[in-house]
Amino acid sequence: MVQRRRIVRHLELACSLDQQREYQCTAPPNVCVPFEIIEQWDDCSPKAARVSDVFSQDEIEAIHEFDEAWNAAVDATPNGFPHLVEVIDLPEWVRMVEKATSAVAVFAKRGVLPGEDEAFQSYS
Secondary structure, eight states: OHHHHHHHHHHHHHHOHHHHHHHHHHSOTTOOHHHHHHHHHHHTOGGGGGTOTTSOHHHHHHHHHHHHHHHHHHHHSOSSOOOGGGTTTSHHHHHHHHHHHHHHHHHHHHOSOTTOOSOOTTOO
């Protein structure tokens, strides 16, 4: 259940440019928010969703679609430590945001599962 919750939380961040901007404004100067967003997804181990019985088939498909868009955003993100304003208008970043939004909607269909003690932001 923890993995599902971590994935949804990350998708919520990835789908919200407002949350991304807030993160950029509150992050220490040495934190590269675009790379944090990228690395946090990598830390979620979405590949494990293929074999986990916690995810519905629709959720697995949404994860894979987001993961494809995430990979394209990774490839398009400039080297170095770009500021968020340098990436949010990239077509690949826009597509990643769109796929994250779609994925959050898929996860919202089942909502919070037993054993997930914290409600997700999108599940109100």
